[in-house]
Amino acid sequence: MQMPFCLWDRNKAPPTPENHVAIHGTVVVSCHFGLSVPGKTTTLRLFSGTQIDHNTGKGRLSLEFPLRGGKKTKHGAGKTSTMTYQVTFFVDPDFGTPGAVVVKNGLKNDQFFLRHVQLQLAEDRGLHFECNSWVYPSKKTNSDRVFFVNTSYLPDKTPEALRLLRDEELRSLRGTGRGERKDWESVYDYDIYNDLGNPDKEDHARPALGGNAILPYPRRDGVTETRKHVINLDFYIPPDERFSPTKLAEVLTLAVQAVTHFVVPETKALLHGDAVNSFKSVEQLRRDLYGKATPEKPQPPAVDGMVMDKLRDSVPSHKTYKQVNKMVKETPVSSESSDGCGADDLEAWRTDEEFAREMLAGLNPVVIKRLEVFPPVSSGGKTSTITTRHIHGRLEGLTVEKALVQNRLYILDHHDYLMPFLKRINTLGVCIYASRTLLFLKDDGTLKPLVIELSLPGDGVADDDISRIFLPATQGPDGHLWQLAKAHVSVNDSGYHQLISHWLFTHATVEPFIIATKRQLSAMHPIHKLLEPHFKDNMQINTLARSILLSAGGILERTMFPGKYAMEMSSAIYSQWRFTEQSLPNELIKRGMAYRDGGGGLSLHVADYPYAVDGLDVWRAIEGWVRGYCAHFYHSDAAVAGDRELQAWWDDVRHVGHGDRRGDAAACWLELDTVAHLADSLTTLIWIASALHAAVNFGQYGYAGFMPNRPTRCRRFVPMPGSPEMAQMEADPEKFFLDTVPDRFTTTLGLALIEVLSNHTSDELYLGQRATSAWTDDGEVLLLLDRFREELRRVEKKVTERNGDPRLKNRRGPAKVPYTLLFPDVGNVGGKEKGSPERHTQQRLHLILVYMRAWTASSCYTYYYYKFNDYILDMIYH
Ligand SMILES: [Fe+2]
Numbered sequence: 001m002q003m004p005f006c007l008w009d010r011n012k013a014p015p016t017p018e019n020h021v022a023i024h025g026t027v028v029v030s031c032h033f034g035l036s037v038p039g040k041t042t043t044l045r046l047f048s049g050t051q052i053d054h055n056t057g058k059g060r061l062s063l064e065f066p067l068r069g070g071k072k073t074k075h076g077a078g079k080t081s082t083m084t085y086q087v088t089f090f091v092d093p094d095f096g097t098p099g100a101v102v103v104k105n106g107l108k109n110d111q112f113f114l115r116h117v118q119l120q121l122a123e124d125r126g127l128h129f130e131c132n133s134w135v136y137p138s139k140k141t142n143s144d145r146v147f148f149v150n151t152s153y154l155p156d157k158t159p160e161a162l163r164l165l166r167d168e169e170l171r172s173l174r175g176t177g178r179g180e181r182k183d184w185e186s187v188y189d190y191d192i193y194n195d196l197g198n199p200d201k202e203d204h205a206r207p208a209l210g211g212n213a214i215l216p217y218p219r220r221d222g223v224t225e226t227r228k229h230v231i232n233l234d235f236y237i238p239p240d241e242r243f244s245p246t247k248l249a250e251v252l253t254l255a256v257q258a259v260t261h262f263v264v265p266e267t268k269a270l271l272h273g274d275a276v277n278s279f280k281s282v283e284q285l286r287r288d289l290y291g292k293a294t295p296e297k298p299q300p301p302a303v304d305g306m307v308m309d310k311l312r313d314s315v316p317s318h319k320t321y322k323q324v325n326k327m328v329k330e331t332p333v334s335s336e337s338s339d340g341c342g343a344d345d346l347e348a349w350r351t352d353e354e355f356a357r358e359m360l361a362g363l364n365p366v367v368i369k370r371l372e373v374f375p376p377v378s379s380g381g382k383t384s385t386i387t388t389r390h391i392h393g394r395l396e397g398l399t400v401e402k403a404l405v406q407n408r409l410y411i412l413d414h415h416d417y418l419m420p421f422l423k424r425i426n427t428l429g430v431c432i433y434a435s436r437t438l439l440f441l442k443d444d445g446t447l448k449p450l451v452i453e454l455s456l457p458g459d460g461v462a463d464d465d466i467s468r469i470f471l472p473a474t475q476g477p478d479g480h481l482w483q484l485a486k487a488h489v490s491v492n493d494s495g496y497h498q499l500i501s502h503w504l505f506t507h508a509t510v511e512p513f514i515i516a517t518k519r520q521l522s523a524m525h526p527i528h529k530l531l532e533p534h535f536k537d538n539m540q541i542n543t544l545a546r547s548i549l550l551s552a553g554g555i556l557e558r559t560m561f562p563g564k565y566a567m568e569m570s571s572a573i574y575s576q577w578r579f580t581e582q583s584l585p586n587e588l589i590k591r592g593m594a595y596r597d598g599g600g601g602l603s604l605h606v607a608d609y610p611y612a613v614d615g616l617d618v619w620r621a622i623e624g625w626v627r628g629y630c631a632h633f634y635h636s637d638a639a640v641a642g643d644r645e646l647q648a649w650w651d652d653v654r655h656v657g658h659g660d661r662r663g664d665a666a667a668c669w670l671e672l673d674t675v676a677h678l679a680d681s682l683t684t685l686i687w688i689a690s691a692l693h694a695a696v697n698f699g700q701y702g703y704a705g706f707m708p709n710r711p712t713r714c715r716r717f718v719p720m721p722g723s724p725e726m727a728q729m730e731a732d733p734e735k736f737f738l739d740t741v742p743d744r745f746t747t748t749l750g751l752a753l754i755e756v757l758s759n760h761t762s763d764e765l766y767l768g769q770r771a772t773s774a775w776t777d778d779g780e781v782l783l784l785l786d787r788f789r790e791e792l793r794r795v796e797k798k799v800t801e802r803n804g805d806p807r808l809k810n811r812r813g814p815a816k817v818p819y820t821l822l823f824p825d826v827g828n829v830g831g832k833e834k835g836s837p838e839r840h841t842q843q844r845l846h847l848i849l850v851y852m853r854a855w856t857a858s859s860c861y862t863y864y865y866y867k868f869n870d871y872i873l874d875m876i877y878h
Pocket residue numbers: 502507693697851852854855
């Protein structure tokens with residue numbers, strides 16, 4: 001019998017009908033930025049979690065009950081707000097305990113964002129249903145949404161009444177693998193990277209990556225489609241993977257400010273013919289990009305009219321535009337910002353000490369290796385042209401052999417992977433070498449560059465590669481040549497950083513894990529709950545990155561040296577990728593930077609290696625949390641091996657998502673047959689998605705914001721002795737240097753990009769944090785999480801102490817900038833540094849939990865940036 005729910009005052013709790021029990025519920029939805037709210041036509045039902053309806057095999061289902069009232073609450077200085085509704089369910093006395101709620105959106109067109117539902121049971125017991133999901137109109141979806149109670153269940157421990165619902169949910173999320181996705185459908189499936197090129201546009205054809213042995217790649221989410229436009233924004237993304245309205249407004253504001261600050265003055269100058277191709281001097285670069293307004297360089301307008309006009313045409317809704325307009329006016333563009341590298345010493349970037357230090361504590365501290373054989377030998381067996389003669393006498397009294405034995409020689413090797421691509425890359429208007437940089441570990445614990453070898457491939461005849469050797473010098477032509485050689489090394493390292501360390505090893509390789517988690521692990525599964533916060537926003541970020549940064553003609557091709565061969569090169573490197581080697585201890589051992597000591601612990605060859613020292617502390621904290629969490633749910637190895645959802649998840653990851661690495665499966669993956677293997681694999685995944693990403697992402701403005709420190713491409717080779725170019729260099733070395741590194745527009749484009757890449761938004765979550773403690777009802781798990789946070793606070797203390805220890809010279813270096821990229825900052829709320837400026841300080845770059853935040857900002861920013869300026873870019877580049 002239908003309950004007469006419409007007969008009473010909707011704002012008051014109705015009287016309890018005879019022979020029924022009332023369950024009072026609270027429903028909370030987001031309502032800021034003009035989001036739609038449920039309205040009177042939205043209803044809820046309950047599934048019993050304990051009493052089965054034998055006709056359906058599922059829990060007993062209540063009747064539909066409507067929402068009542070609706071009270072608005074503002075949060076966080078009014079940036080977000082929620083609407084709270086009441087609902088009263090009447091159920092039979094033997095209905096049992098609810099295990100799921102069913103939500104039916106009765107609106108005609110609009111979806112709403114449901115945060116959670118809480119039920120108050122008669123026996124004074126509460127139940128929480130964490131939702132955080134878009135609910136689309138049932139007229140579109142032809143189904144209602146089901147949300148489970150926040151209790152974690154392994155599959156075989158699931159209450160009988162919820163088992164069918166659990167399986168149905170997963171089947172629905174996997175989809176049928178057919179047909180075009182609609183906006184309101186929530187389906188997770190695998191696809192190859194077939195959307196990067198545009199075969200109809202000249203020079204914009206790109207090979208599909210993934211699904212074949214020649215060009216292997218991790219899978220992405222989406223459906224197979226052909227790229228039709230340079231900027232294709234019509235990708236399907238499951239609703240719950242899309243940006244929140246808060247984030248959207250904040251990153252748009254950042255984008256407007258960055259474009260106004262950096263790019264608009266430069267594009268106007270280009271349009272008016274006022275700008276020269278290169279900076280005239282480093283001083284001019286510093287003044288034009290970071291300095292105060294002067295008569296020659298007037299302060300940029302607070303908000304550029306063209307930018308706002310283009311924004312209005314580009315944003316999804318007028319409400320969003322109005323919000324951004326308001327936020328931009330409340331936060332005027334700063335006309336002054338610091339360059340990234342030189343905090344105290346503006347010339348620090350030129351020093352050999354800083355050049356070497358950044359290999360241990362910079363933006364890309366994951367490449368340097370211990371040299372085990374001298375001279376270095378390539379993977380193809382060719383020996384380097386570096387000889388003992390080049391480094392003899394500069395090893396603090398050691399012979400080369402002794403230096404090797406004492407683990408004092410190191411190498412930054414950008415040789416082997418680059419050589420096969422260099423001929424093609426150098427047809428793109430750039431002048432790129434493959435490089436090897438040898439370094440010596442001094443008695444004071446710092447590294448000293450010994451020699452740089454720059455190589456070009458020959459004509460294909462055996463051993464005809466062309467290599468040049470450069471030795472450290474500070475004065476005269478040799479000093480200028482050494483600076484140029486270091487710039488070429490930095491270009492190699494910048495490209496590898498952005499394309500491999502950042503994009504491939506943190507963004508792209510994680511996406512298959514997300515798809516597999518959504519397809520194979522129920523929202524009730526404890527491992528799903530453990531991983532979920534690390535996955536937020538990833539899919540939309542990667543999708544936008546493919547569309548704007550990585551695509552043919554995209555910003556990465558236009559600013560980084562590999563150009564249109566970038567993704568092909570990353571595919572070649574992925575062919576060697578192994579998940580097991582991504583754990584921090586294994587990765588350090590593989591590079592020869594660490595070893596297992598007699599007691600099974602890990603020791604570092606370079607004791608003052610800030611990335612590794614801080615990273616291992618964070619790693620151990622994550623490991624402790626994950627091991628405790630896994631042991632809580634799995635009481636035996638057999639429980640892991642017998643978890644059908646978990647095994648299906650791992651099969652998906654290994655055989656589909658990373659299916660192109662199947663040929664190396666035994667080395668790539670641990671078998672999920674023990675609790676220890678499960679914990680190891682999850683620790684590695686969380687490490688990649690949080691700390692590793694933070695280490696290679698959030699220092700981008702700090703280290704690369706000052707272009708001469710990390711140029712992204714070279715326009716000239718190092719001059720040959722006796723050549724006209726050598727004469728030019730000797731006549732004006734600074735001009736030659738600035739003619740070598742990126743031009744003005746590429747520099748400002750890159751600078752605006754990483755300005756947003758390095759920023760945090762207000763809804764950041766940090767390692768150890770959760771948006772709400774109601775994500776689980778398990779008190780023991782919450783205690784484990786408390787212990788994890790305590791451990792992270794101990795790590796914070798140690799990082800702070802190390803940064804204050806003058807004996808640890810690699811932590812601050814000549815620039816006097818402390819290494820804080822792996823500072824957990826577990827107490828931070830809102831993404832802002834307490835007590836420090838909000839803009840352009842490395843000190844605010846922290847370890848972030850939801851690892852894609854910066855990519856969220858960057859991709860969203862570049863989307864709108866590109867929309868504003870694509871006609872300018874096309875004019876310049878085509
Ligand atoms: Fe990132």
